[in-house]
Amino acid sequence: MSAGIGVDLESLWIRFGDFVAVRDANVHIEGGDFFSFLGPSGCGKTTILRAVSGFLEPSEGNVLIGGKNMKGIGPNKRPTALIFQNLALFPLMKVWENITFSMEIKGASAAERRRRADELLDMIALPDQGDKLPSELSGGQRQRVAIARALCAEPDVLLLDEPLSALDLKLRQHMRTELREIQQRVGITFIYITHDQGEALTMSDSIAVMRAGVIDQIADGKTIYNDPATAFAASFVGENNVFRGKVKRVMGDEALIATNRSGDLVARISTANRGKLAEGDDAMMFIRPEAFAIAPEGATGDHFVTARVTHEEFEGNAFNIFTEGDGGKEIKVSIPNLGQSFKDHTGQNITLEYDARNAVVVPAGELAAE
């Protein structure tokens, strides 16, 4: 899949005065990939994108596009096209003029532009809407016009800054598939920014998880979900239950953690941290709600947790059980609804069981805010 033009960030630092917005980012983006930056709002995603598209000079380090250093090359000379967070459609131009603006700049004739606009309008499934003004379109239509406008410039790399955040849930899910399809059709590199892990997981070939200017982990979605490199990545991507403690013993790929509340528990050391955890280190262990099962009463051992149930809820596809957990947080347990009878445990102690391969331990670190 590496027909397209790739992008590299080399030791990239971006500062605003004393404030460090991006700290030593090193990223290799394969040509033709759908690459996502995933992180909470304010972590520096837009800043990275602006450095790639050329609106920001990096304070240190380099941006390479197709192996070529972009230092001193302005945004209008880079083979990138950016879809702005607020779309930035030109309000006084008709849709077709918006779409073919990049051709107008190059001096293409009106007829030529019209023809190209019609092609692109067909592609984004908005035929015959070319003569409207952007203000006369719906949110989803505007979204697609912005994509068509960017594609019309025939960029090697398309940059998208939370393009779906203004849409409602239904449309957002629809546009996910559509974006992915468009990317596969045109075959160029997409760099996608989002704070929505669902979007990142469903669309991306590769994801970089960002936290306050730092890139914590770069991997495909499955790896990030199953094998997070940091406490932040583990807690930010998907729901996760945290158990704090100290490493009691390292046993190859696994470790025994003396947790603060739930006794000694065993877990797999995440791949990125193998060999880095030593006995006595502060550690955090994560178990996903769906990795628990209810154990027979009285069972004990290093993969059993006993806790008091505070409340329960029924979600349709699953029963959720919430128990008292570590540091004031609840432990969430999610039991798939397979039609089994389900007894209410509220107020009682229950014992939970998990497979050590589904629990992961990382060095203690910052957690994502709820």
Place this chain on the structure above:
Amino acid sequence: MNSSFLRISIWVYLAIFFAYLLGPLVIMSLTAFNSSSFPRISPWECLTFQWFTELFHDQRILNGIKNSLIIGAGTVVLSVAMGLAGALMLTQIWPKLRATYYTIIIAPILIPGVVLGISTLVFWDRINRMLGLGADSVLSNGVFLTVIGQSTFIASYCMLVLVARLQRYDTALTEAALDLGATHAQAFRKILLPFMRPAIASAAVLAFLASFENYNTTTFTFGEYPTLTIELAQKVRYGITPAISALAFIIVALTVFFALLNEAKLRRQELVAAARRNAMVQDLGGKIRLPSFFAGNMAAVLLVVFAVATITMVGTAAVYSPDQCIANVKEQKRLEAERRIQELRKQREEQRKQREAQEAEQGGAAQSAPKPSNNSGFGGVFAPGALGGGADAEPEAEEPPKGNGGFGNVFDPNSLSGDQ
């Protein structure tokens, strides 16, 4: 009762206020059509258009208009450009400099125009000398100095108008254009400028009007190129004639016309927008209504009335001749004057007799003379003081303002001009 009293007093207040505001303009406009050679509406002599003719033959006025237009064009270009640059800078400037910068560019609005005129004159005179240029160089040219001097503060007005719109501009639009391959100049021309166009138009109109009417600054800088305002000021200071009223009338009429035009256009846009909104709810057909441009559009109706009135007026002016009326008035005045003089002579005679009898050394007959009822007829021509002069001479009622040498200026209404 209390609230109706309040309501009535509000309306009375508004009436007085607008009478103060518009009354002078209406009266001034009317005086343009009175054949009396002093601008007044009472007594009304004859409807005439002669003052317009006189106006259009006044070389100085025409020249003034030409200079005003040249200077106005220069000022519009320079101050809109500087105002736009100033506004762009204001939105981008380093926050620490912002307050200082704002104070500097807003200050010219508050600096008295006289001071701006003087400082412009003094500064460019010095530059001119430093460069060793003569008195006829560009830098000491009246047009250049006036454009520069006026733009100093007019640019501030433009900046205020432009920055209001610029604040609603999304800079991402410019970035989007750059991102799509436009140069900075292209992005400016194709994206920012069209967005700013309405504000630029407002600023340009404002700048032109401000330049056209400016007096305080221009009076120091105009050099060899007196603008219309300067010429008007000279005329008004040294003697007023209805030809000035005629010019004022034209300006008032143009102003009202454009104001109505603008208002009608705005109303129309609103109505169209409203109609679009209603179109889905309400079927537009089936009713008899005015042509859509007029429906509910007072300003448009007024505009048409205005246009009709103008055409009527021009038409009348083309065929109307007030000669007969003016001749009548002249004749009347002459008769009246003769009657007065007779009366006066008689009074004099009597007084002389009295004086002789009493042997008083009072010289001024006027003091003791009964006030003539001069206000019923010809107002100022026989102003009270008039009797004090050489009362024996023949007052030439036909031509009060000029050439009444024997009378000093007591018969001259222009004695008001304060050139004591």
Place this chain on the structure above:
Amino acid sequence: MPSFLKEFFNRNGTGMGLTILGLVLFWTIGLIILPQLSMLDFSFRPNLPPPEIGGPKDVYTLENYKYLIYGPEGGSQDYNTVDLRVFFRTLVAAVCVTIFNLILCYPIAYYLGQSKGSHIRIFAIMLIIPYWINEILRAFALRIIFGETGVLNTLFVGLGIWDTPFDFIRNDIALYAGLGYAYILLMIFPIYNVIESLDRNQIEAARDLGAPWWRIHWRVVIPYAKPGISSGCTMVFMLSAGALAAPQILGGPSSLWFTQLIYQQFNDNNDWPQGAAYAVVLLVTCILFVLAMMRLFKVNMGDIGK
């Protein structure tokens, strides 16, 4: 290059950036700052014929300022009473005009700001039209009305209310009316702008609490409208103190305006440095006065010019 400039050029491009920067520098430095400094410098120099400028006689002196206070050297009086009187009269009269305008315009601005409907727009046009018409013509119109044989005198004498025409011009009534007339719009608009944004509910609430209308204004509307009021007053004061056309046309023969003295120094006496000194005095006094007033009424500089 400071980072601010670097960012500025990045954002605007070199060509556009230079154009913007050039225009702004030309305006701020070339048209605003340097001419004022130049005038200040000039006011401290003797009046010399052009060939001697820059020569040995061209030294700094306080003569021009002394002249305003003490009059010509060896003059008959200790102080330059004529010019000083004109100066103070101008300031006092400008204050009076400002107060008159405020009283006249506040109700209108309040009414326009608080009522809705299309007649407001017509009112606005009626307000603006006189302002579009030449300053000279506005003064001229008042001259027609206030003249000795003008409309008012004809009317009043004709009705028998007065038996002799009243000399509005010699008594400066025409002048004050003219100055007030000229700046009505500048007083109304800032106040209107502020009052328009005042929430009607505040007034309703005050009325509900039983406050009489004058108290509502005193306690609610006026404090809220203070920025607009001070903005309007500042402009009207500065412009009336600096007015030239109205005093020339409407002023009585015996009462000069300070700007007329400046004008005379330049055009009749050909004494530019003296005129510049008077202009500096006018400018500085007006600014200090406005700043003092703003201090007194606790208004911020940022409110002006809105």
